[in-house]
Amino acid sequence: MVQYLLNGFGHLIQTGSILALFIGVFLGIIIGALPGLTATMGIALLIPFTYGMDPSYALSLMVGIFAGGIYGGSISAILLKTPGTPAAGATVLDGYPLAQKGQAGKAVAVSTIASALGGLIGALILTFLAPQIAKIAVLFGPPEYVLLGIYGLSMISYVAGKSMAKGIFMGLLGILISTIGIDPISGFPRFTFGQLNLLNGLSLLPVLIGLFAAAQAFEGIEKYNEPQAQQAKINRIGISGKEFLRILPHIIKSAFIGTFVGAVPGTGTDIAAFLSYGEAKRSSKNGAEFGTGVIEGVAAPESGNNACVNGAMIPMFTLGIPGEAATAVMLGGLMLLGLQPGPLLFKDNPQVIYTVFASTITSNLLILVLGLLGARFFAKVLQLPTKLITTMIFVLAIIGSYAMRNNAFDVGVTIIAGFLGYILTKADYPVPPLLLGLILGPLVESNLGRTVIISEGNYFIFFTRPLCWLFWVLILYTVISNITKSKRASRQLDQTKR
Amino acid sequence: MVVSFKVKWLDLFLGILSIVLLVVVFVLSASFPEPHEAQLGAAVFPRIIALVLAVVGVYILVRAMGKKSNAAVDINNAQKVLLTFFILLLYGLFLKKVGFVILTPVFIAALLFLMRFSNVVTNLLTSILTTAGIYLIFKVLLSVPLPEGILGF
Numbered sequence: 348m349v350q351y352l353l354n355g356f357g358h359l360i361q362t363g364s365i366l367a368l369f370i371g372v373f374l375g376i377i378i379g380a381l382p383g384l385t386a387t388m389g390i391a392l393l394i395p396f397t398y399g400m401d402p403s404y405a406l407s408l409m410v411g412i413f414a415g416g417i418y419g420g421s422i423s424a425i426l427l428k429t430p431g432t433p434a435a436g437a438t439v440l441d442g443y444p445l446a447q448k449g450q451a452g453k454a455v456a457v458s459t460i461a462s463a464l465g466g467l468i469g470a471l472i473l474t475f476l477a478p479q480i481a482k483i484a485v486l487f488g489p490p491e492y493v494l495l496g497i498y499g500l501s502m503i504s505y506v507a508g509k510s511m512a513k514g515i516f517m518g519l520l521g522i523l524i525s526t527i528g529i530d531p532i533s534g535f536p537r538f539t540f541g542q543l544n545l546l547n548g549l550s551l552l553p554v555l556i557g558l559f560a561a562a563q564a565f566e567g568i569e570k571y572n573e574p575q576a577q578q579a580k581i582n583r584i585g586i587s588g589k590e591f592l593r594i595l596p597h598i599i600k601s602a603f604i605g606t607f608v609g610a611v612p613g614t615g616t617d618i619a620a621f622l623s624y625g626e627a628k629r630s631s632k633n634g635a636e637f638g639t640g641v642i643e644g645v646a647a648p649e650s651g652n653n654a655c656v657n658g659a660m661i662p663m664f665t666l667g668i669p670g671e672a673a674t675a676v677m678l679g680g681l682m683l684l685g686l687q688p689g690p691l692l693f694k695d696n697p698q699v700i701y702t703v704f705a706s707t708i709t710s711n712l713l714i715l716v717l718g719l720l721g722a723r724f725f726a727k728v729l730q731l732p733t734k735l736i737t738t739m740i741f742v743l744a745i746i747g748s749y750a751m752r753n754n755a756f757d758v759g760v761t762i763i764a765g766f767l768g769y770i771l772t773k774a775d776y777p778v779p780p781l782l783l784g785l786i787l788g789p790l791v792e793s794n795l796g797r798t799v800i801i802s803e804g805n806y807f808i809f810f811t812r813p814l815c816w817l818f819w820v821l822i823l824y825t826v827i828s829n830i831t832k833s834k835r836a837s838r839q840l841d842q843t844k845r
Numbered sequence: 846m847v848v849s850f851k852v853k854w855l856d857l858f859l860g861i862l863s864i865v866l867l868v869v870v871f872v873l874s875a876s877f878p879e880p881h882e883a884q885l886g887a888a889v890f891p892r893i894i895a896l897v898l899a900v901v902g903v904y905i906l907v908r909a910m911g912k913k914s915n916a917a918v919d920i921n922n923a924q925k926v927l928l929t930f931f932i933l934l935l936y937g938l939f940l941k942k943v944g945f946v947i948l949t950p951v952f953i954a955a956l957l958f959l960m961r962f963s964n965v966v967t968n969l970l971t972s973i974l975t976t977a978g979i980y981l982i983f984k985v986l987l988s989v990p991l992p993e994g995i996l997g998f
Contacts, residue, residue: 396989512905516859519898523866523891530887535878537887538870561933568929569921571960734960735971738953741929742979745937746945750989758937766930773918774855788894796885804883 348478355701359709364407368706371411372713378412379419380725381736382429382576383563386416387673388740391559394552394680395747402684403702409677410703414466414710416673417616417652418718421458421645422725425451427576434616434652437624441637441644446579448640452722456586457642458649459718461598463711465650468602469609469657470707477693477704480665484690489797490808494818496791499612499668501825503780511829514780517771521784522791524549531789532796544756551679551785553748553760558778559676560744561765567737575733584722586642594646597627605651609658615671616652616659623651653714657707664688664700667790672779675786848923852916856909863902870895925959932956944994949976 359365378389389412397405420435425442438458445454487495503518527538528548539545586594601623608619627647628637637644659670660677667688669675681688686696693700748761768778802808809815870891880886920926936952953972962968983989 396983396987512901512908516863516898516901516905519894519901523870523894523898526891526894532885533878533880533887535887537877537891538873565926565929568926568956568960569923571922571925732962734957734962735975737960738956739975741933741956742949742953742975745933745940746979746983746989746991749940749992750983753941753990753992755937755941758940759934762930762933762937765933769926770855770918773920774852776855776859792885792890795890799883799885 348475351697351701352474352704354698355703355705356709358403358698358702359407359705362401362403362702364401364403364702364706365709367404368407368411368710369713371408372415372710372717373411375412375415375417376419376422376714376717376721376725377728379416379435380422380431380729381731382423382427382431383567383733384736384740385432385559385563385673386413386420386434387676388560388563389413389416390673390676390680391552391555392740392743392747394676394683395556395750397680398683398751400684402686402696402699403706405680405684406699406703407706409680410706411710411713413673413677414653414656414707414714415717417656418459418462418466418649418714419725420652421462421649422455422722423729425454425458425645426579426581426726427729429576432616434620434655435648436617437620437648438645440624441640441642443579444638444640445642445645449580449582450640451579452582452584453586453590453642454645455581455722456584456719457590457594457645459715459722460586460591461594461601461646461649462653462718463715464598465602465605466653466656466711466714467708468599468650469606469654470704470711472603472606472654473657473661473707474704477661477665480661481690481693484665485694487690487814488812489794489801490812491814491818492794493791493798494809494815494822495666495668496787496794498818498822498825499787500783500791501822501829502612502614503783509775513776517776517778518780518784521781522788523784524781525785525788526792531793532800544754549760550751550757552683552751553757554764554785555676555679555782556744556748557761557764557766558768558782559672560740560747561761562768562772562778564737564740564744565765565769567733567740571734571737575730578726578729581723581726584719590642594642597623597631597643597647598650600626600630601647601651602654605654606658606661608651609655609670610661612662612668612670616655616673619655619658620648620652623647653711660703660707664692664703665690669783669786672782675779675782678786846924847919847921849917849919852918853909855918856905860902860906860909863899867895867899928959929956932959940994941992942994943992944996945991946976946980946996946998947994949979 378384379386390409417434420430420432421438423429423431424435424438425446428439428443430436430439442454503514527545529536536546604623605619608614624647627643628634631643659674662668662670663674663678669678744761745758748757772778874888877888932955940948950972954968957968984991
């Protein structure tokens, strides 16, 4: 396997994918740093232009944008008190107070080092764990995939936001939409209303671009007359050796938390960051000072969220199940590149997959270099007028959805999905579950069809296979823990209201 | 202008929509071909999902009507948001016919004026320069197909 990984590094340099990775990280940091632009949006906007590229090149770009974007969010969290991405929400808590004390440079340095180290640990776990999981996943048959898909869908309650019912509604709506087009087993066209454009279903990419890019831009229009936030000044960038030793244990612990959270389907970088922050606050000697500007409070969430980036790729590559929203979008990109995610990817395309692993490891080095040397430049980028950025997102969204198939229908889908996504999000109907349903729906249905064929119509097969039982336990655990969790949350809400 | 609507009206709408979808799915799937023996058939999965969706939809509907929920969603600058939506639709609709090079500066300028970006000269200059920039990066550098339209490039 080390041999494969070394080949991956060789391939990364040979094909020039390392350049793509550099561009990806660079763009990712900018996208992440700009409030309102997320890594997910960056990848969604990028995918149409990767069409026809060499897969390792395209994937290196995506990995770069994802990792860079999650790191970049911390820059605006520290300097503007606005997280550039939801993943940097926890970084604001101590990052901004540090900046107010005139230590913005130190905060940026801590965030950069923590992101790079946390990401590196996550990338190493990904590299060495994913092939092992793939080996187990080869044993999965159609019934296991049905349950795996249902397990992924049961995580909707985690990403659902305020109302679980609304999250489940959106997830089911996504599955229902995914049944438009040719039925995977019998080949009969369903719900197409004679529209040729719908024969292969509502294409994923225009919907994605609409939901994750155009919807955000509508938000930008709504807030066009809000003044741009004042920026804290960056002084000397760097930390002392003593400070590094202080944050190191938190970085390592958060990296493991983040990777684990990422590997669980459905949970995302923001949850990883807040969990890491909470754990650091609980276990730290100066826990009471958290929130007033301590460096541990920046290091922990930043290590956690960048580790989560890599953790989220574990289920994506090995099982074809997205770990969170950005990987769900990446999954769409993988399929467009003609790569079917899943255990067979490791057998059929080891070169591509190990090049990606080499990319994830290298991306952290690039974050370190770009972050420490380029922080002042990225701070300048934050002063770009948001009105111009909003306009550019619209233009990129439109030409992106057009470029895929030179098709005006797709452009219409993007615009309408964007507007609906914007309205629904405002009313607490979360959009990520819809995406989860769109991606997992076909997986569940086609494997259900295969299960019925191999079992000759006997549904009892779901209870006779030992691996199936593993998933039943996982699903049951998820559902029960979510119900109790939401009950506790609503009780707390009632108490705060009184 | 601020437009605000009560969340419960959206809940009501989506609840009814889920019932409509249920009916549509069952009516349309009635004409799907019968599956062979021991096959799932094209109709089963959509029917199950539509059924569960309707159950959740009705639950949301009942819950929204039951409590005196006054949660509202405010859309600031609503006329600008709506106007943007229509400008986007026009842009998307005519992009292929008219072409990227002509329509994009018009689109960018329209949004910049809508958001009161700057004075007339700056707005127009910005829209032309950004269009040129996108054209250079995507068409020339990355050879992404951009709609050519009437100009032919």
